[in-house]
Amino acid sequence: MRSTRAIINLNAIEHNISIVKQLAPGCKIMAVVKADAYGHGIVQVTSHLSQIDAIAVACMDEAITLRNAGITQPIILLEGFFSDDELAQIIEYNLQTVVHHEAQVIALEKLAQKYATDTTRLDINEVAKPNHPQFQLIVWLKFDSGMHRLGFDDAGFIDAYQRLQGLGFISTINPMSHLACADDIQNPMSQRQIQLFNQVTTNITGERSMANSAGVIAWPESHYQWIRPGIILYGCSPMIGLTGSDHQLIPVMMLASQLFAIKSIKPGDQVGYGSAWTATRETLIGVIAIGYGDGYPRHAKEGTPVSINGKTYPLVGKVSMDMITVDLGEDFSGKIGDEVVLWGDELPVETIAQHADTIPYTLLCGVTSRVKFVWNN
Ligand SMILES: Cc1ncc(COP(=O)(O)O)c(C=O)c1O
DSSP: OOOOEEEEEHHHHHHHHHHHHHHSTTOEEEEEOHHHHHHTOHHHHHHTOOSOSEEEESSHHHHHHHHHTTOOSOEEETTOOSSTHHHHHHHHTTOEEEEOSHHHHHHHHHHHHHHHHOSSOSOSOGGGSTTSTTOOEEEEEEBOSSOOSSSBOHHHHHHHHHHHHTOTTEEEEEEEOOOSSTTOTTOTHHHHHHHHHHHHTTTOOSOOBOOOHHHHHHOGGGOSSEEOOOGGGGTOOOSTTOOGGGGTOOOSEEEEEEEEEEEEEOTTOEESGGGOEEOSSOEEEEEESOOGGGTOOTTOOTTOEEEETTEEEEEESOOOSSOEEEEEETTOOOOTTOEEEEEBTTBOHHHHHHHTTSOHHHHHHTOOTTSEEEEEO
Protein backbone atom coordinates (compact mmCIF):
# COMPACT_ATOMS: atom_id res chain seq x y z
CA MET A 1 0.00 0.00 0.00
CA ARG A 2 1.20 3.53 -0.75
CA SER A 3 2.34 4.85 2.60
CA THR A 4 2.13 8.58 2.12
CA ARG A 5 1.03 9.94 5.50
CA ALA A 6 0.60 13.15 7.47
CA ILE A 7 1.27 12.31 11.09
CA ILE A 8 -0.20 14.87 13.44
CA ASN A 9 1.35 15.06 16.89
CA LEU A 10 -1.42 16.53 19.03
CA ASN A 11 0.80 16.70 22.10
CA ALA A 12 3.06 19.10 20.26
CA ILE A 13 0.12 21.54 20.12
CA GLU A 14 -0.11 21.46 23.92
CA HIS A 15 3.60 22.20 24.10
CA ASN A 16 3.31 25.04 21.58
CA ILE A 17 0.48 26.58 23.58
CA SER A 18 2.71 26.56 26.65
CA ILE A 19 5.32 28.50 24.63
CA VAL A 20 2.64 30.97 23.52
CA LYS A 21 1.69 31.47 27.17
CA GLN A 22 5.30 32.24 28.06
CA LEU A 23 5.53 34.73 25.21
CA ALA A 24 2.29 36.51 26.11
CA PRO A 25 1.78 35.95 29.83
CA GLY A 26 -1.69 36.71 31.13
CA CYS A 27 -3.26 37.08 27.68
CA LYS A 28 -6.37 35.22 26.64
CA ILE A 29 -5.82 32.95 23.63
CA MET A 30 -8.06 32.81 20.59
CA ALA A 31 -6.65 29.79 18.75
CA VAL A 32 -6.92 30.15 14.97
CA VAL A 33 -8.08 26.87 13.42
CA LYS A 34 -9.39 28.06 10.07
CA ALA A 35 -8.62 26.16 6.84
CA ASP A 36 -8.98 22.79 8.57
CA ALA A 37 -6.63 23.91 11.36
CA TYR A 38 -4.01 24.91 8.79
CA GLY A 39 -4.38 21.48 7.21
CA HIS A 40 -4.05 19.53 10.48
CA GLY A 41 -7.71 18.51 10.93
CA ILE A 42 -10.05 21.07 12.47
CA VAL A 43 -12.05 18.70 14.67
CA GLN A 44 -9.11 16.61 15.89
CA VAL A 45 -7.03 19.70 16.65
CA THR A 46 -9.79 21.70 18.29
CA SER A 47 -10.93 18.75 20.40
CA HIS A 48 -7.41 18.73 21.78
CA LEU A 49 -7.27 22.45 22.62
CA SER A 50 -8.07 22.60 26.29
CA GLN A 51 -5.87 25.44 27.51
CA ILE A 52 -7.28 28.18 25.33
CA ASP A 53 -10.11 30.68 25.76
CA ALA A 54 -11.71 30.81 22.32
CA ILE A 55 -11.46 29.48 18.80
CA ALA A 56 -11.29 31.52 15.60
CA VAL A 57 -12.51 30.31 12.22
CA ALA A 58 -12.91 31.99 8.85
CA CYS A 59 -16.46 31.06 8.00
CA MET A 60 -19.77 29.60 9.07
CA ASP A 61 -19.14 26.09 7.71
CA GLU A 62 -16.06 25.76 9.88
CA ALA A 63 -17.95 26.99 12.94
CA ILE A 64 -20.86 24.59 12.35
CA THR A 65 -18.45 21.69 11.84
CA LEU A 66 -17.01 22.42 15.26
CA ARG A 67 -20.38 22.84 17.01
CA ASN A 68 -21.63 19.59 15.41
CA ALA A 69 -18.50 17.88 16.74
CA GLY A 70 -19.46 18.96 20.25
CA ILE A 71 -17.05 21.88 20.66
CA THR A 72 -18.53 24.21 23.29
CA GLN A 73 -15.83 26.88 23.59
CA PRO A 74 -16.57 30.38 22.25
CA ILE A 75 -16.13 30.48 18.46
CA ILE A 76 -15.37 33.70 16.58
CA LEU A 77 -16.03 34.19 12.86
CA LEU A 78 -12.95 36.14 11.77
CA GLU A 79 -14.57 37.46 8.61
CA GLY A 80 -17.95 37.93 10.17
CA PHE A 81 -21.16 36.95 8.42
CA PHE A 82 -21.23 36.89 4.61
CA SER A 83 -25.00 37.31 4.29
CA ASP A 84 -27.94 38.29 6.48
CA ASP A 85 -29.01 34.62 6.61
CA GLU A 86 -25.85 33.81 8.49
CA LEU A 87 -26.96 36.08 11.30
CA ALA A 88 -29.61 33.54 12.25
CA GLN A 89 -26.93 30.85 12.29
CA ILE A 90 -24.69 32.97 14.48
CA ILE A 91 -27.49 33.03 16.98
CA GLU A 92 -28.46 29.39 16.54
CA TYR A 93 -24.90 28.13 16.96
CA ASN A 94 -23.99 30.62 19.66
CA LEU A 95 -21.11 32.23 17.79
CA GLN A 96 -19.30 35.54 18.08
CA THR A 97 -18.73 37.63 14.99
CA VAL A 98 -16.24 40.11 13.66
CA VAL A 99 -17.90 43.21 12.23
CA HIS A 100 -15.68 44.82 9.65
CA HIS A 101 -18.04 46.53 7.20
CA GLU A 102 -20.89 49.01 7.09
CA ALA A 103 -23.16 46.40 5.48
CA GLN A 104 -22.79 44.22 8.56
CA VAL A 105 -23.68 47.09 10.90
CA ILE A 106 -26.80 47.76 8.84
CA ALA A 107 -27.75 44.07 8.97
CA LEU A 108 -27.43 44.08 12.76
CA GLU A 109 -29.51 47.26 12.98
CA LYS A 110 -32.20 45.66 10.82
CA LEU A 111 -32.20 42.60 13.03
CA ALA A 112 -32.69 44.80 16.07
CA GLN A 113 -35.60 46.60 14.39
CA LYS A 114 -37.22 43.37 13.28
CA TYR A 115 -37.20 41.96 16.76
CA ALA A 116 -38.41 45.17 18.29
CA THR A 117 -41.67 44.61 16.40
CA ASP A 118 -41.89 40.90 15.71
CA THR A 119 -40.56 38.26 18.07
CA THR A 120 -41.80 35.24 16.18
CA ARG A 121 -40.03 35.26 12.85
CA LEU A 122 -36.74 33.57 13.53
CA ASP A 123 -37.28 29.85 13.42
CA ILE A 124 -34.75 28.89 16.04
CA ASN A 125 -35.06 28.02 19.69
CA GLU A 126 -36.44 30.54 22.18
CA VAL A 127 -33.24 31.43 23.92
CA ALA A 128 -31.57 32.23 20.64
CA LYS A 129 -34.00 35.04 19.84
CA PRO A 130 -32.38 38.44 20.10
CA ASN A 131 -35.21 39.79 22.27
CA HIS A 132 -34.80 36.98 24.77
CA PRO A 133 -33.34 38.23 28.07
CA GLN A 134 -30.60 35.60 27.89
CA PHE A 135 -29.58 36.36 24.33
CA GLN A 136 -26.38 38.35 24.05
CA LEU A 137 -24.14 38.75 21.05
CA ILE A 138 -20.43 39.46 21.40
CA VAL A 139 -18.96 41.28 18.43
CA TRP A 140 -15.36 42.03 17.51
CA LEU A 141 -15.26 45.39 15.79
CA LYS A 142 -12.44 45.55 13.30
CA PHE A 143 -10.30 48.61 12.85
CA ASP A 144 -8.21 48.96 9.71
CA SER A 145 -4.90 50.11 11.15
CA GLY A 146 -3.09 49.94 7.83
CA MET A 147 -3.51 46.56 6.21
CA HIS A 148 -6.35 47.90 4.06
CA ARG A 149 -8.04 44.56 3.70
CA LEU A 150 -10.86 44.43 6.27
CA GLY A 151 -12.03 46.95 8.85
CA PHE A 152 -13.22 50.50 9.40
CA ASP A 153 -11.15 53.66 9.22
CA ASP A 154 -11.04 55.93 12.33
CA ALA A 155 -14.31 57.73 11.75
CA GLY A 156 -16.13 54.61 10.55
CA PHE A 157 -14.90 52.67 13.55
CA ILE A 158 -16.23 55.19 16.08
CA ASP A 159 -19.50 55.50 14.19
CA ALA A 160 -19.97 51.71 14.03
CA TYR A 161 -19.06 51.38 17.71
CA GLN A 162 -21.68 53.92 18.73
CA ARG A 163 -24.38 52.38 16.55
CA LEU A 164 -23.70 48.85 17.80
CA GLN A 165 -23.70 50.08 21.38
CA GLY A 166 -27.27 51.19 20.85
CA LEU A 167 -28.46 47.69 19.89
CA GLY A 168 -29.86 45.95 22.94
CA PHE A 169 -28.79 42.44 22.07
CA ILE A 170 -25.12 43.27 21.64
CA SER A 171 -23.57 42.74 25.04
CA THR A 172 -19.91 43.34 24.26
CA ILE A 173 -17.96 45.12 21.56
CA ASN A 174 -14.31 44.12 21.49
CA PRO A 175 -12.00 46.19 19.29
CA MET A 176 -9.66 44.25 17.04
CA SER A 177 -7.17 44.90 14.29
CA HIS A 178 -4.67 42.87 12.25
CA LEU A 179 -0.94 43.32 11.71
CA ALA A 180 0.30 43.42 8.12
CA CYS A 181 4.08 43.11 8.50
CA ALA A 182 4.66 41.61 11.94
CA ASP A 183 6.90 38.87 10.54
CA ASP A 184 9.52 41.50 9.73
CA ILE A 185 11.07 43.04 12.85
CA GLN A 186 12.81 45.75 10.78
CA ASN A 187 9.54 47.04 9.38
CA PRO A 188 8.15 50.11 11.20
CA MET A 189 4.61 49.28 10.03
CA SER A 190 3.69 47.26 13.14
CA GLN A 191 4.60 50.12 15.47
CA ARG A 192 2.49 52.50 13.39
CA GLN A 193 -0.46 50.10 13.42
CA ILE A 194 -0.24 49.67 17.20
CA GLN A 195 -0.16 53.46 17.67
CA LEU A 196 -3.24 53.96 15.49
CA PHE A 197 -5.10 51.16 17.26
CA ASN A 198 -4.25 52.72 20.64
CA GLN A 199 -5.49 56.11 19.47
CA VAL A 200 -8.80 54.93 18.07
CA THR A 201 -9.60 52.75 21.09
CA THR A 202 -8.60 55.28 23.79
CA ASN A 203 -12.14 55.91 24.99
CA ILE A 204 -13.55 52.55 24.12
CA THR A 205 -14.19 49.73 26.52
CA GLY A 206 -14.00 46.09 25.54
CA GLU A 207 -11.07 43.71 25.35
CA ARG A 208 -8.67 44.42 22.53
CA SER A 209 -7.01 42.00 20.13
CA MET A 210 -4.35 42.52 17.52
CA ALA A 211 -1.51 39.98 17.65
CA ASN A 212 -1.20 37.08 15.25
CA SER A 213 1.68 34.63 15.83
CA ALA A 214 4.30 37.12 14.69
CA GLY A 215 2.79 39.74 16.98
CA VAL A 216 2.94 37.25 19.85
CA ILE A 217 6.64 36.64 19.19
CA ALA A 218 7.94 40.04 18.17
CA TRP A 219 5.53 42.80 19.17
CA PRO A 220 4.60 42.63 22.88
CA GLU A 221 2.80 46.00 22.65
CA SER A 222 0.31 44.30 20.33
CA HIS A 223 -0.72 41.67 22.87
CA TYR A 224 -3.51 43.57 24.70
CA GLN A 225 -6.06 41.23 26.36
CA TRP A 226 -6.48 38.70 23.53
CA ILE A 227 -3.90 37.19 21.22
CA ARG A 228 -4.81 35.28 18.03
CA PRO A 229 -2.05 32.76 17.33
CA GLY A 230 -2.35 30.50 14.30
CA ILE A 231 0.80 29.11 12.66
CA ILE A 232 2.77 29.10 15.91
CA LEU A 233 0.34 26.54 17.39
CA TYR A 234 1.33 24.17 14.61
CA GLY A 235 5.01 24.55 15.48
CA CYS A 236 6.09 26.89 12.70
CA SER A 237 7.79 30.23 12.89
CA PRO A 238 6.00 33.13 11.25
CA MET A 239 9.22 35.17 11.31
CA ILE A 240 11.27 35.75 8.20
CA GLY A 241 14.30 33.42 8.13
CA LEU A 242 13.46 31.51 11.33
CA THR A 243 12.04 28.08 12.05
CA GLY A 244 9.86 26.81 14.88
CA SER A 245 12.80 25.45 16.84
CA ASP A 246 14.21 28.99 17.09
CA HIS A 247 11.24 29.64 19.42
CA GLN A 248 11.31 26.17 21.05
CA LEU A 249 8.21 25.17 19.11
CA ILE A 250 7.62 21.57 18.03
CA PRO A 251 6.29 20.87 14.52
CA VAL A 252 2.87 19.27 14.72
CA MET A 253 2.79 17.74 11.23
CA MET A 254 5.21 15.23 9.81
CA LEU A 255 4.72 14.47 6.12
CA ALA A 256 6.18 11.07 5.39
CA SER A 257 6.31 8.54 2.59
CA GLN A 258 8.58 5.79 1.37
CA LEU A 259 11.30 5.09 -1.11
CA PHE A 260 9.73 2.73 -3.61
CA ALA A 261 12.26 2.49 -6.45
CA ILE A 262 16.01 2.94 -6.84
CA LYS A 263 17.50 3.40 -10.28
CA SER A 264 21.14 3.43 -11.30
CA ILE A 265 22.00 6.10 -13.90
CA LYS A 266 25.07 7.17 -15.87
CA PRO A 267 26.63 10.59 -16.50
CA GLY A 268 24.51 12.42 -19.08
CA ASP A 269 21.28 10.60 -18.17
CA GLN A 270 18.37 12.94 -17.60
CA VAL A 271 15.66 12.57 -14.99
CA GLY A 272 11.94 13.33 -14.97
CA TYR A 273 9.56 15.53 -17.00
CA GLY A 274 11.24 17.93 -19.36
CA SER A 275 14.51 16.04 -18.76
CA ALA A 276 15.24 18.97 -16.51
CA TRP A 277 18.11 17.42 -14.54
CA THR A 278 21.19 15.77 -15.98
CA ALA A 279 23.52 13.50 -14.02
CA THR A 280 27.19 14.52 -14.08
CA ARG A 281 28.36 11.21 -12.58
CA GLU A 282 27.13 7.72 -11.97
CA THR A 283 24.55 7.81 -9.24
CA LEU A 284 21.45 6.24 -7.76
CA ILE A 285 18.10 7.96 -8.16
CA GLY A 286 15.57 7.33 -5.41
CA VAL A 287 11.89 7.52 -6.32
CA ILE A 288 9.58 8.57 -3.49
CA ALA A 289 5.82 8.18 -3.37
CA ILE A 290 4.77 11.79 -3.00
CA GLY A 291 4.00 14.52 -5.51
CA TYR A 292 1.95 17.61 -6.09
CA GLY A 293 -1.17 15.41 -6.05
CA ASP A 294 -0.42 15.00 -2.35
CA GLY A 295 0.41 18.64 -1.74
CA TYR A 296 4.17 18.44 -2.13
CA PRO A 297 5.03 21.73 -3.85
CA ARG A 298 5.36 21.51 -7.63
CA HIS A 299 7.81 24.41 -7.53
CA ALA A 300 10.25 22.82 -5.08
CA LYS A 301 13.62 23.55 -6.63
CA GLU A 302 16.49 21.23 -7.40
CA GLY A 303 18.33 20.70 -4.12
CA THR A 304 15.28 20.81 -1.85
CA PRO A 305 16.22 18.51 1.04
CA VAL A 306 14.45 15.21 1.57
CA SER A 307 15.24 13.09 4.63
CA ILE A 308 15.83 9.33 4.38
CA ASN A 309 17.00 7.43 7.45
CA GLY A 310 17.93 10.71 9.11
CA LYS A 311 20.14 11.95 6.27
CA THR A 312 19.11 14.55 3.70
CA TYR A 313 19.30 14.07 -0.06
CA PRO A 314 18.67 16.68 -2.78
CA LEU A 315 15.56 16.69 -4.92
CA VAL A 316 16.47 16.39 -8.60
CA GLY A 317 14.18 16.72 -11.61
CA LYS A 318 10.67 18.09 -11.57
CA VAL A 319 8.06 17.17 -8.99
CA SER A 320 5.44 14.91 -10.62
CA MET A 321 1.87 14.35 -9.50
CA ASP A 322 2.64 11.17 -7.56
CA MET A 323 6.42 11.00 -7.29
CA ILE A 324 9.61 12.89 -6.66
CA THR A 325 13.17 11.87 -7.46
CA VAL A 326 16.23 12.43 -5.29
CA ASP A 327 19.94 11.96 -5.91
CA LEU A 328 21.01 9.23 -3.48
CA GLY A 329 24.67 9.23 -4.58
CA GLU A 330 26.68 6.14 -5.46
CA ASP A 331 27.09 4.78 -1.95
CA PHE A 332 23.53 4.82 -0.69
CA SER A 333 23.12 2.11 1.90
CA GLY A 334 19.33 2.25 2.32
CA LYS A 335 16.76 0.13 0.56
CA ILE A 336 13.37 0.17 -1.07
CA GLY A 337 10.69 0.61 1.56
CA ASP A 338 12.76 2.99 3.73
CA GLU A 339 10.78 5.79 5.36
CA VAL A 340 11.17 9.26 3.89
CA VAL A 341 10.36 12.51 5.69
CA LEU A 342 9.35 15.44 3.51
CA TRP A 343 8.88 17.78 6.47
CA GLY A 344 8.55 17.45 10.21
CA ASP A 345 10.77 17.46 13.29
CA GLU A 346 13.96 16.60 11.39
CA LEU A 347 13.22 18.81 8.37
CA PRO A 348 11.42 22.11 9.05
CA VAL A 349 8.54 22.87 6.70
CA GLU A 350 9.86 26.45 6.69
CA THR A 351 12.99 25.15 4.90
CA ILE A 352 10.93 23.36 2.27
CA ALA A 353 8.79 26.47 1.81
CA GLN A 354 11.91 28.52 1.18
CA HIS A 355 13.07 26.07 -1.49
CA ALA A 356 9.66 26.30 -3.15
CA ASP A 357 9.42 30.10 -2.99
CA THR A 358 6.39 29.93 -0.76
CA ILE A 359 5.45 30.11 2.93
CA PRO A 360 4.91 27.20 5.32
CA TYR A 361 1.21 28.10 5.60
CA THR A 362 0.55 27.04 2.00
CA LEU A 363 2.39 23.75 2.40
CA LEU A 364 0.54 22.79 5.59
CA CYS A 365 -2.85 23.84 4.20
CA GLY A 366 -2.15 22.15 0.90
CA VAL A 367 -1.75 18.50 1.92
CA THR A 368 -4.50 16.77 -0.05
CA SER A 369 -7.11 14.23 1.01
CA ARG A 370 -5.24 11.46 -0.80
CA VAL A 371 -2.70 11.53 2.03
CA LYS A 372 -3.59 9.34 4.98
CA PHE A 373 -3.87 11.42 8.14
CA VAL A 374 -2.91 9.88 11.46
CA TRP A 375 -3.52 11.77 14.71
CA ASN A 376 -1.29 10.76 17.63
CA ASN A 377 -1.57 11.84 21.24
C1 LIG B 1 -7.54 37.98 11.59
C2 LIG B 1 -6.50 36.94 11.83
N1 LIG B 1 -5.97 36.82 13.05
C3 LIG B 1 -5.00 35.91 13.31
C4 LIG B 1 -4.53 35.07 12.33
C5 LIG B 1 -3.44 34.07 12.64
O1 LIG B 1 -2.30 34.35 11.90
P1 LIG B 1 -0.97 33.50 12.11
O2 LIG B 1 -1.25 32.14 11.59
O3 LIG B 1 0.06 34.20 11.31
O4 LIG B 1 -0.72 33.49 13.57
C6 LIG B 1 -5.06 35.17 11.04
C7 LIG B 1 -4.55 34.30 9.97
O5 LIG B 1 -4.40 34.62 8.84
C8 LIG B 1 -6.07 36.13 10.79
O6 LIG B 1 -6.61 36.27 9.57
